[in-house]
Amino acid sequence: MEQTIGYIAEKCENITPLTKCEEVYSSFKENPSLEGIVVCSNNFPIGLVMKTHFYQALSTKYGFNLFMNRTIELVMNYDPLIVDYTEPINNVSALAMNRSLDHLYDYVIVTALDRMYGIVSIKNLLMKLTEIQVNIARNSNPLTGLPGNFVIEETLQQILSREKYSVLYIDIDSFKAFNDSHGFREGDELIRETANIIVEAIQTYANEPRFVGHIGGDDFIAVISDYEYKKICQLIISRFDQMSRQFYCEEELNKGYVQATNRKGKLEKVSLVSLSIAVVSNMAVSFQTVEQLSKQAAMVKKKCKTIKKSIFLTSED
Structure with missing residues (x-):
């Protein structure tokens, strides 16, 4: 506050x-x-x-x-x-x-x-x-300036008592391959651009109180005070898909993949980056702890990862 x-x-x-x-x-x-x-x-x-x-x-x-x-x-x-x-x-x-x-x-x-x-x-x-600025810096992600894990944990604890809320867990698919093929500088820029898109969408369409945090790496979180997440997710995905194209050359865009080295040291074809948004709300389920909420989000995110394109899913999907 x-x-x-x-x-x-x-x-x-x-x-x-x-x-x-x-x-x-x-x-x-x-x-x-x-x-x-x-x-x-x-x-x-x-x-x-x-x-x-x-x-x-x-x-x-x-x-x-x-x-x-x-x-x-x-x-x-x-x-x-x-x-x-x-x-x-x-x-x-x-x-x-x-x-x-x-x-x-x-x-x-x-x-x-x-x-x-x-x-x-x-x-x-x-x-x-x-x-105040020192505290903000201490509790913020240095790459995006968004609140980090300490503030995220506090926020999630607070929302459990709200009448309505939706939590959006957002991460970039194929990010490691992108980092390996395009370099860390480009990877950092992709993360910053993604953060900007999420913040702008939340500020434009979500009512107060609202929140955007950076969990770390390519993982973000957003909290809104109702169940009107559909338009926000669609906007984030649309803008991300458009923005991410600028990081690829024409040949990569035409192929739809990049060559990246897997954990066994072999080259493989990896899809271009996309966005997964796992949405968890208390519309049908009442969560008693942050751990319960996070566990539900992990299950939804796992479903998202099976679909090779930008998508948002809820626990009801």
Whole structure:
């Protein structure tokens, strides 16, 4: 689940727009770690005073005498970045980094239910963003960037309690022969292209919550929250069959096979790559564990492998 900015927001000193500059000056002087103060009206943020900007205003010619006995509204920033508690951290980071250089390091102000909630410093925002990215990288397949086995296992555990779900186990047939005949670079590219096709189909036709993961090698998994898998499977297969043709020369396409060395060291004719999709749902069977679901998927996948073309099958087929 994507973390929101409210998760890292901290309480912050706030003042009214009628607060005198001399009071703000005292606050900054008494608390050296204080970097900014939020200006609020009726508990809603309307401005921001960052220490660096405040001191810059005071350091101008006559600035100290000009501002000290006057209200903070003369020097506050009237257009600070204000976001809701529920805004994803990644989105807030993009907004913060898109600010002008003068305000790049200003606090991000966080509200909840249209009331002042807290602030996030750029330091803490970047630290949290780095932590999130490290966790994503740790739990993702490096080739496709899709969630790996740890997240897949968590997702499968979660869906067992849903009212409706369908799980698509997808893998590329004849992939080893393709790798042997075309090289690992082409093999990696085929896997990446396949991942793109699956993600696009799921995002286009599946309702939330939905999920796509990369089990490893040429094996993928997708989860949807209903039984409307037919159109998705057809789209994935259609696009895969069209895409995979670009990896073969005209002679291979005309023959319909490639020459590959088998485990005994002998050349044999191996079919061009195709796609097998084993679909398992709780439409007719209620699964109690991930192991039961996976076992059912393995049986369906075995049926798929007996058909030498791209196909999807369910446990009912």
